[in-house]
Amino acid sequence: MSLPVEEKLKLTPLFEEHLALNGKMVPFAGWNMPVQYTGVVDEHKAVRNSVGIFDVSHMGEIIVTGRGALDYLQGLVSNDVAKLQIGQAQYSALCYENGTLVDDIIIYRRGFDSFFICINASNIEKDFAWFKERCPKQGVHLENVSDDYAQIAIQGPKSRELIAKVVDVKITELAYYHFTEGKVLGVPAIIARTGYTGELGYEVYLPASAAAKIWRGLLQVGHEYSVKPCGLGARDTLRLEVGYLLYGNDMDNTTSALECGLGWVTKFEKNNFVGKEALLKQKEEGLIRKLVAFEMQDRAIGRHGYKVYASSEGENSIGNVTSGCPAPTVGKNIGLAYVNQAYSKLGSQIWIEIRGEKKPALVVKKPFFVHGSAQG
Secondary structure (H helix, E strand, O other): OOOOHHHOOEOOOOHHHHHHOOOEEEEEOOEEEEEEOOOHHHHHHHHHHOOEEEEOOOOEEEEEEOOOHHHHHHOOEOOOHHHOOOOEEEEEEEEOOOOEEEEEEEEEEEEOOEEEEEEOHHHHHHHHHHHHHOOOOOOOEEEEOOOOEEEEEEEOOOHHHHHHOOEOOOOOOOOOOEEEEEEEOOEEEEEEOOOOOOOOEEEEEEEHHHHHHHHHHHHHHHHHHOOEEEOHHHHHHHHHHOOOOOEOOOEOOOOEOOOOOHHHHOOOOOOOOOOHHHHHHHHHHOOOEEEEEEEEOOOOOOOOOOEEEOOOOOOOOOEEEEEEEEEOOOOEEEEEEEEEHHHOOOOOEEEEEEOOEEEEEEEEOOOOOOOOOOOO
């Protein structure tokens, strides 16, 4: 039985490649995406120890240009875009007036008045509408180029060696959160030293029409490094081990930038930006709840949506789990949860209700895994 037209899943330009590799496909943010190929743990370990490649073409891209582009973005996002040099990337939050999150984004500065922005797959239409609604009539040009671009992430300690073999630009000295523009296997691309795994890695933005050629080329050239295609399953366990957040799980339009720990990209010293007043008030009055990292104290696994309690006998929930999984590298069951501020201190004992039974967990410092090669 086919899905109704409005419910049909979108396909990335690499869909046929995933099928050819026996990828297990699942729905994600309206897309049909590979969750795994040979297995989540196998792919996870490949990225930690060597190199893996991911199809992240479901992510969205917006281009902002014009003489008013910088001022426009400064008033829209939480971080200080003026500090961005050409060729540099910046993580930032896009907030509503009440300080909750529209999205978390990465801004790439391509020129003095030219910016390329990566947004989450589930938020493409919403984000672009948000940008358009606040765009001045003159001096700023917006373009949603999500359908034009594919994105392939090359992640792991061997990623630099692999990508150096397929680009026509000097890549070995590219610093963390910087990017360059050149050709990958003859195809024009933006090559950014960014990633979602905690390892040395690169995210390559390229024309959607060339995605299959580049994907196959990377697998072929990367054979000597035991490169593996990796799915969303490993992407999730890798990001959780290093404490990276996932929009829709760990943050959304009900959580503020401060509650989820994005205070470090919230620059109150700059001129007004959307949500600043509400966030400043929240900072002054203190948080009621906070996103914390936890480790389970037994073999149980805390999953998204599970309730959190202050004691094994507690009847009133003090929060809820947003993400959780067994962590292959650290050998523990880990997760993130919102809890009342009083229970957010490191070392606090909390209890997570799993199938009707409360299981013990400990509030710990993130990241869970600290030896990644991302900034090496």
